[in-house]
Amino acid sequence: MKSFLQLWMPLNASTHGDNVDNLIFYVHWLMLVLFVGWGIFFAYTLFRFNRTRNPKADYHGVKNHYSSYLEFAVALIEAVLLIGFSLPFWIQEVASAAAEETAHDIELRVIGQQFAWNIHYPGSDGIFGKTDPNLVDGTSNVLGLDRSDPSAKDDFASVGRLYVPIEKKVLVHVTSYDVIHGFFLPVMRVKQDAIPGTSIPVTFTATSTSPENPTKNSKWEIGCAQLCGNGHYKMQGELIVLAQDAYSTWVDEQVKLALEEGEAW
Numbered sequence: 150m151k152s153f154l155q156l157w158m159p160l161n162a163s164t165h166g167d168n169v170d171n172l173i174f175y176v177h178w179l180m181l182v183l184f185v186g187w188g189i190f191f192a193y194t195l196f197r198f199n200r201t202r203n204p205k206a207d208y209h210g211v212k213n214h215y216s217s218y219l220e221f222a223v224a225l226i227e228a229v230l231l232i233g234f235s236l237p238f239w240i241q242e243v244a245s246a247a248a249e250e251t252a253h254d255i256e257l258r259v260i261g262q263q264f265a266w267n268i269h270y271p272g273s274d275g276i277f278g279k280t281d282p283n284l285v286d287g288t289s290n291v292l293g294l295d296r297s298d299p300s301a302k303d304d305f306a307s308v309g310r311l312y313v314p315i316e317k318k319v320l321v322h323v324t325s326y327d328v329i330h331g332f333f334l335p336v337m338r339v340k341q342d343a344i345p346g347t348s349i350p351v352t353f354t355a356t357s358t359s360p361e362n363p364t365k366n367s368k369w370e371i372g373c374a375q376l377c378g379n380g381h382y383k384m385q386g387e388l389i390v391l392a393q394d395a396y397s398t399w400v401d402e403q404v405k406l407a408l409e410e411g412e413a414w
């Protein structure tokens with residue numbers, strides 16, 4: 150089943166991707182079992198209640214209460230599964246996710262905007278400078294950075310191109326400038342709604358570098374997974390996973406450019 154489904158699935162290049170994929174495979178197995186089971190039951194009823202065996206309809210039906218007992222048993226088992234297993238597991242997962250949120254190597258902000266992905270890098274100080282939606286300018290200041298804030302001086306933006314290093318845990322704060330978008334990295338098995346006014350953390354760790362000169366098909370895509378307007382279809386970006394030293398070099402270059410640009414402000 151796994152290798153069969155993988156024919157249609159995007160490459161997985163993240164550490165947690167296998168868990169997501171396994172869930173998809175288990176759900177498919179379960180659906181296959183249910184499909185075959187109900188199919189057999191359907192065929193059985195067609196045979197069991199056919200016209201030659203039952204020439205006259207039975208207007209009274211079943212008299213005993215077995216079906217009620219059965220339904221009660223099913224409800225009870227489901228309640229035990231939900232209260233006894235699912236809820237404790239969910240609470241534990243939420244707690245560990247909250248603890249995980251603080252542990253990371255790289256921290257970024259991703260801001261969805263009709264129709265592009267703006268990525269905010271905190272620069273060499275690792276601190277995000279103040280931003281203000283009123284300062285947003287489509288060409289010179291896509292992030293709305295407040296340049297009077299000292300920690301904003303080395304911040305820089307990357308539009309539509311998300312650069313991350315390999316084997317480093319990346320924490321992304323996902324938000325939106327205008328409407329609801331869906332931040333989607335298929336190869337990282339990351340999908341998170343970008344909602345105006347809220348900042349939602351997601352983490353991932355890349356296990357391999359992206360293709361060096363990608364074609365249209367081999368490019369690692371950033372997609373928008375929420376219908377967000379007329380230009381939704383073209384709200385694409387590219388995920389570029391670099392070796393760690395190549396990433397540091399790139400960040401240094403961008404910081405240098407930002408500082409030079411900042412002097413002109």
Ligand SMILES: [Cu+2]
Nearest residue numbers: 330373377384
């Ligand atoms: Cu969008």
